[in-house]
Amino acid sequence: MRTPARWRNIGRMSLDVEHDSVRTLPSEKPIRLLDNAGHAVRGAAAGGFELPELDTLLELYRRMVVARRFDVQVTALTKQGRLATYPSAYGQEACEIGAISAIEAQDWFFPTYRDSIALLTRGIDPGDILQSFRGDWHNGYDQHAHRCASQTTPLATQALHAVGLAHAARLRQDPIVAMTYLGDGATSEGDAHEAFNFAAVWQTPTVFLVQNNQFAISVPVSRQTHAVTLADKAIGYGMPGFHVDGNDVAAMYAVTRAAVGRARSGGGPTLIEGLTYRIESHTNSDDPTRYRSARDVEHWKRRDPIERLEKYLVSEGALTESLRAEMTDAAEAVAAHTRDVMTTEAELDPLELFDHVYARPRATLLEQRARLEAELAEAATHAGAAAPHAGAAR
Amino acid sequence: MRTPARWRNIGRMSLDVEHDSVRTLPSEKPIRLLDNAGHAVRGAAAGGFELPELDTLLELYRRMVVARRFDVQVTALTKQGRLATYPSAYGQEACEIGAISAIEAQDWFFPTYRDSIALLTRGIDPGDILQSFRGDWHNGYDQHAHRCASQTTPLATQALHAVGLAHAARLRQDPIVAMTYLGDGATSEGDAHEAFNFAAVWQTPTVFLVQNNQFAISVPVSRQTHAVTLADKAIGYGMPGFHVDGNDVAAMYAVTRAAVGRARSGGGPTLIEGLTYRIESHTNSDDPTRYRSARDVEHWKRRDPIERLEKYLVSEGALTESLRAEMTDAAEAVAAHTRDVMTTEAELDPLELFDHVYARPRATLLEQRARLEAELAEAATHAGAAAPHAGAAR
Amino acid sequence: MTATTTEHETPAASAPTQLTMAGALNAALRDAMAADDRVVVYGEDVGPLGGVFRVTDGLQARFGEDRIWDSPLAESGIVGTAIGMAMYGMRPVVEMQFDAFSYPAFEQMVSHVAKMRNRTKGRMTLPMVVRIPCAGAIGGVEHHSDSSEAYWTATPGLTVVMPSNPADAYSMLREAIDSDDPVVFMEPKSRYWSKAPLTLPVTTAPMDRAVVEREGTDVTLLGYGPTVRTALEAADAAEAEGLSIEVVDLRSLSPFDDETVGASVRKTSRAAVIHEAAQFGGYGAEVAARVTERNFHHLAAPVLRVTGFDIPYPSPKLEEHYLPTADRVLAALDTWEWDD
């Protein structure tokens, strides 16, 4: 493990010490490569980042269009009672898609409950993503196959997992980056601090994306921090921090891509704040009229990340009608598949409750399993049904 | 509660927002008012702070001399087995005394296990301070009388108490400041982050002093942070941060005094790092030869905070021989008193174990108490002793 | 349970209205805040939103942001600052959004909240309440249905109570806020919307007492929070089969009311305790152990535990298989050797 130069031999030296820690204040104005009118931004406001190639932008656009369609579909299914809950990322597509698109297949992703569309972009089947929100099982996809940890609810806890995994990869000398998303609210948790700090001290290849969607359920970000930006926190850990326009997918992609590259080449962690807005309610059981005005929401709807990129792509002549139609079709196909899987009730086996608690079955659990099995059998008999686990179907 | 201007109405405004959060990087070179040779420092290196009046410096000197003598005495008593443990602050007197001297009688102090000499300076009797380290009871002084919380071992937890108390005082409109000390190691704990953050968001009158004595037991500060200074953390909370020469009591006093004034007048919290060194072992059960060299310790002994101020006071003609003798006498008196109280075994009543667990006695505890009482009585009978609680004396 | 008029200094009694448990808790907070300006309320989303379960609905509009406010999102911070506020003489009432989200505050709870009075020989007391919406059966996704009571009850220095109905919810929360000791106040989420006709203010039995909810002669069922209803359902069903079940609502988990429970068990000579939490190391173990210790020679059969399985709380679609039901209670009673 490397000792930062700043502290090296501090005992023997004078108080004046050199260092290689990063100490540059993030720009107060969020870094932006495309403005809301879809015009390219250059110069200081772009923070030294370059607008990605048109091909890349088209692909980001396609991903956002698919993600949006999926998100809208799932919200609709939730309103129909098909899901127990769904935390929508409507409006946050630039953050969600820009950042996830910056990592490679071998990299790992540590998402929150909010980040279903990033998982979709990562190639996970809608049915697998939504198993948890439908209430079938806590997590429904193969973490190892997709290199995506399960969506985490206890806030900021997964950031530490990302740091640990990144550190393990580094010890194994695997060129792997771990990216994790956090909400603005989650930055207040002790675990966020510990994750930033461990990452910086160990110089792990970790990229932290704070999606500042300006609310933690009902609580505005003004109640979470007194700092000028959430990216300012990076200073306290000696790592680079970037304050980015989170509704500009070009900027989100460019900045995260740079951070991923830096991490992969041994440059350590980066903290990125994407300033965005949650257009939908926190989850379906939330009532946002209690804490924010329709006017605010309208204001942010007019800053839509997809429309912004679309304007640019159209003005560049890159987004042809046929491309657009193709993307819409792809999005509709995902929505249709999502409807299909979510309207087919899964066969659940209640006895599986006992199967994954420990590697080796415990006697007590086997006893309890046997009792439930007997109950289910009896229920099936009473119901006159032939199926052994009739209790499971509902 | 005030909303920081930075975030006010953020929903409705453009991304360009004003703010009143502090975002000035602490000086990389620690603020210093007296250099190691005892010469006054002026200009940029003094960070805009003024050397305190000679009277004040003399008083700070006196307090450090007394504190040092006390500390040395207690370490000696500990080696004689009179205390279960004692975490010495030898070498940290400038931090300990400078900061505690900056608060007023009505203010509150939230110390760690390391900060016995600050409590002494606050006027608490040595016997009361040391009750806990002697092993008599967890805490031995009257918190309310001295406005000093008990010395806290679970790291960084007391910082949150300080913030809560400060907030309560502010809600009650009492002009009270809460000061808390933390170690460099403790800044890594989630609670440190939460304390800094709550204080900044609520703008509580709290002063955080991080005593960076460069070790957390055996772990050097290079393993705690990758930041340039620990004071850099302040930026992430939008509060002022100061990096101070923690062996310069003049600077420690001046900077903490300013922070206390700012806090009292509604200006919110401040984070101060005092860069110092722990000369003694972590506690008597530690073996520092395992993790640091004698040379390092010697280097820091040559930066002694008391000698530094002494040089200045002597050069100014302020520290007369009679004054010095008076101070030595005072210090010896404290040492003698400490010896006295620590060599007289306290009468402990084991039955008191049950008296302070709940406001109202619980039936089960009374049963357990009765059982212990019977045991003690029997032991006394067997021992042929007349005293009812012979078990207590050892 | 008898609902008598109150000793609390609260607004005058009004006509009985149907109140949910959430409504009763809301009223208790309101009345406590009105009666004592040292009472402050904070936590996550307790302000404009009124809490995710609406227990603090309307309170910020009424009392202002200096009495009830949204804190940063950090549970250790919430409990830790509440300790400091209580030290200064305030009476903070803080909310943990769900059991599992109290865990970040565990160190503050165990190392400080529980120990402060003792550490300081009673000089420093912490009159504070930590409200925890608890347990499951609401179709919540993972981490939203934990039962955390065993962690708190295993911690000397904490007082842990759990009401099962609106009247107790009101009365016990008022008493908890008035208490000079810290109280872990657990609110069974699945009962938030259960209703009862109430005239406020209401004072029920002291919060450290168990209450016999239904008298019986053959078996004592011990429930708390959500499982009191389960016990009553089991008692109803058993009556049809000629079995007379006494149901005791424990109400206070720590301290445990040995007197009330012991009297019932000595009468019936058989007992079972019901809870949602997993069995192994759950609170029911303490109940079974102490009831047995103190009444062994009165017991005709072992004290049974009808509980969740020894597994993490299941996903929404499977929770029905996990939760103890009246049927399971009756099936458990069948395992006793009844001829003894």
Next chain:
Amino acid sequence: MTATTTEHETPAASAPTQLTMAGALNAALRDAMAADDRVVVYGEDVGPLGGVFRVTDGLQARFGEDRIWDSPLAESGIVGTAIGMAMYGMRPVVEMQFDAFSYPAFEQMVSHVAKMRNRTKGRMTLPMVVRIPCAGAIGGVEHHSDSSEAYWTATPGLTVVMPSNPADAYSMLREAIDSDDPVVFMEPKSRYWSKAPLTLPVTTAPMDRAVVEREGTDVTLLGYGPTVRTALEAADAAEAEGLSIEVVDLRSLSPFDDETVGASVRKTSRAAVIHEAAQFGGYGAEVAARVTERNFHHLAAPVLRVTGFDIPYPSPKLEEHYLPTADRVLAALDTWEWDD
């Protein structure tokens, strides 16, 4: 207990030497690190200092900083990053300096370590060990003598073990590190310096089994960690009075070895469990409850709990009054109606 030759892939056996429990643990870590380079060790002060109890003494010099290192001072960070490392296939062994300092990691332990396998249907496993120097009787100042086992044993998904002697310390730690499930490995501080002649590597009974340490016919004493010695002392003293005591070392707290314990209790018909932790809600409650449930009609008397009082752990000068002693065990047995 029989110490047979090992199945672990470790250096060849050497002549027996006197080893302390701390030394045996150190050897277990050393051998596990040598055998499997996925094993990494970190925590507070485990590097150059060798841990405050010297359990990791010399390991950094031997294996280098990439295998064992000092982490930042943050327990949630330590456990949380260990989870990530385990996800990647490493086998982290992390140290919490004292029971009470594991509390900041509580959320990571309960919401992730315990649940990860279950949440992911066994796809994501966490082969990690959390070492916790536990319990008291070492004259430690406050917060240094907690007994935290009840918190972990109440959490489904955790495996919790506690050795009481050097041979078990070695064997069980090797087994814990080899386990594909997370293990809370509790090390009784007061036994760190207890010695036994050992030939390493040693393999004792599997870590999920209780072991009969001493045979007897009249009473079964159930101890674990520091209280096994207490039980043996009580057995010695009782022998003089003609009472034959069987002593069982539980070793595994979760799972509980019902078989071994049940067989003993059915033989003796009387049992008591001994632990340092407070009684109320302590681990002894589970022991008493399940032993009674499963063996009620074999029991001549209630299962007793000889434990600490229901108070926070006392200061050094008062701890002797708190700790369960052999005398207290014998006094407790006297409360049984022996004529039954």
